[in-house]
Amino acid sequence: MSIKQVFKRTGGWLYLNTSLGRGPLRGAGVILMLHRVLTNDRAAELPHRNELCVGPEAFEHLLIWLQRYFECVPLMSLLLADPESVPNRPRVALTFDDGWRDNAVNAFPLLRQYQVPASIFLSTDFIGSRQHFWWESIGETLWGSHGQVARHSLIEHLQHAGKPLPVMLDDLDVERRSLSLLHYLQSLKTLEPQVLSDLTQACPPGSQPQALNWSQVRMLEDSGLIRFGPHGASHAILTGLDDQRLHEELTRSRTALENGCAQPLPVYCYPNGDNDERVRQFVAAHGYAFGLGTETGLYRHDGDPLNLPRFGVSQRNAQHPELLAWRIRRGTHP
Numbered sequence: 001m002s003i004k005q006v007f008k009r010t011g012g013w014l015y016l017n018t019s020l021g022r023g024p025l026r027g028a029g030v031i032l033m034l035h036r037v038l039t040n041d042r043a044a045e046l047p048h049r050n051e052l053c054v055g056p057e058a059f060e061h062l063l064i065w066l067q068r069y070f071e072c073v074p075l076m077s078l079l080l081a082d083p084e085s086v087p088n089r090p091r092v093a094l095t096f097d098d099g100w101r102d103n104a105v106n107a108f109p110l111l112r113q114y115q116v117p118a119s120i121f122l123s124t125d126f127i128g129s130r131q132h133f134w135w136e137s138i139g140e141t142l143w144g145s146h147g148q149v150a151r152h153s154l155i156e157h158l159q160h161a162g163k164p165l166p167v168m169l170d171d172l173d174v175e176r177r178s179l180s181l182l183h184y185l186q187s188l189k190t191l192e193p194q195v196l197s198d199l200t201q202a203c204p205p206g207s208q209p210q211a212l213n214w215s216q217v218r219m220l221e222d223s224g225l226i227r228f229g230p231h232g233a234s235h236a237i238l239t240g241l242d243d244q245r246l247h248e249e250l251t252r253s254r255t256a257l258e259n260g261c262a263q264p265l266p267v268y269c270y271p272n273g274d275n276d277e278r279v280r281q282f283v284a285a286h287g288y289a290f291g292l293g294t295e296t297g298l299y300r301h302d303g304d305p306l307n308l309p310r311f312g313v314s315q316r317n318a319q320h321p322e323l324l325a326w327r328i329r330r331g332t333h334p
């Protein structure tokens with residue numbers, strides 16, 4: 001661990017363990033953003049997975065840490081809390097984006113064990129379907145998780161799409177190879193959705209669907225610990241859609257949640273966090289009081305309820321939550 005990280009961890013620890021440090025958190029809420037919980041911590045540590053994946057040990061460590069320093073509450077309790085009633089410890093709410101199958105298989109047993117509530121935001125076209133998230137399918141195929149034949153075939157497709165693979169992806173050092181895969185995947189975000197969809201089709205299907213199905217959604221909702229909201233229908237970036245397609249995305253995702261859940265949340269979670277004035281107006285017109293973005297910051301009952309900030313949880317800061325505390329502290333002094 002670098003000197004800088006030791007400094008941040010110490011700062012984060014002091015922040016939560018002294019009343020002077022905790023002062024700026026009084027009355028504020030913390031919304032955390034997660035995506036996936038894998039079965040293996042080593043797999044989650046690689047740079048191309050670190051931001052979106054946590055391992056089971058790191059996730060459990062995070063839950064224990066959160067219960068020590070925070071009131072773990074459902075998202076709506078945090079959003080609707082009376083600003084005058086300030087609990088001893090700051091409130092925190094967990095959110096998961098996309099609707100990954102591992103949320104039911106790997107995250108939920110730990111959430112239930114520690115009785116930590118969470119909200120899951122579904123990209124509804126994927127729920128109960130075998131449709132795959134492009135970054136996962138392309139990323140893992142290029143990583144070689146589905147064998148060399150599939151990898152080489154996808155590399156050819158990518159070359160045709162004008163995105164030849166960088167030489168660094170053949171590096172023998174696992175960390176460096178993973179890091180260059182991360183950068184390469186980020187560069188694919190500029191491709192047209194149809195091209196990304198065709199490339200995803202060129203990947204092997206895998207043995208399990210990537211997303212939750214509706215009976216898992218109902219099972220989780222029936223537990224009383226988990227609630228659901230929309231995260232787009234197709235996971236298209238909402239700011240890039242014309243008015244008609246934006247209306248369609250919002251309507252389709254809302255209808256799917258109304259049909260699949262008993263009590264969908266009045267909270268819209270923007271794919272990639274991307275939102276602007278027009279998107280927020282549409283979301284409000286579709287009956288949503290709140291919107292979740294990806295800018296970092298604390299929830300203080302002021303600011304735009306349709307662009308709420310969140311703190312992303314990576315494998316690294318789940319393993320070392322003092323790093324998360326450090327980021328939260330920075331969030332109190334923007």
Ligand SMILES: [Zn+2]
Nearest residue numbers: 097098271272
């Ligand atoms: Zn997403």
